[in-house]
Amino acid sequence: MDEVNSIGLIIRLRISLVRERTAGVASVLRLLTHEGDDMRSVYAIVIVALGFSVTTSNRSAVAQTAGTAQSAPRLTADDYRGFMKTVGSTYPSMQKHLMGGMTAEAAKEAQTLATTFGNVERFWMQNNKADAVKFAQDARKYATEAAGAATAGDAAKASMAAGNMQGMCKQCHGMYREMDPANPNGFRIKPGVIAGS
Secondary structure (H helix, E strand, C coil): HHHHHHHHHHHHHHHHHHHHHHHHHHHHHHHHHHCCHHHHHHHHHHHHHHHHHHHHHHHHHHHHHHHHHHCCCCCCHHHHHHHHHHHHHHHHHHHHHCCCCHHHHHHHHHHHHHHHHHHHHHHHHHHHCCHHHHHHHHHHHHHHHHHHHCCCCCHHHHHHHHHHHHHHHHHHHHHHHEEEEEEEEEECCCCCCCCCC
């Protein structure tokens, strides 16, 4: 939910910046047309000003997004284990519901997975593992697709998206996870992958 709120804030800030810059351009336009300059000059100035507005607005949004990720509470390896337990119990249940044609239940579980992968993404972002961030982003995308398809009653399409999501899990586990000797049915982050592991 924090991620959704952050994105909403960024969008509102970008709209505000564009409005401010547009108002400034309108003032320049009124001033220039009042002075009697030809319209080609006015259009050129407007185009340059709008280009500056969009560029500045985009830079501001990128800086705010990076700041939001860094200022969020730091996730721990214990948090990550909790996320993986959620995935480990939710994924098979979703698959069972999809095979049984219970798409409404599967849609809820797919949405839970999408939310969980958002947290996984944040964990890896905080630990500066760009490829793991990408795996989590793709897994979240596929979980969201599965949720949408299941909501629409398309179990086959949802199953396909879920299979793609599982592929992202396998890739990430291959790079960053290993069997946990203390728990023969579980995984752990490979030693040395993150600080303190």
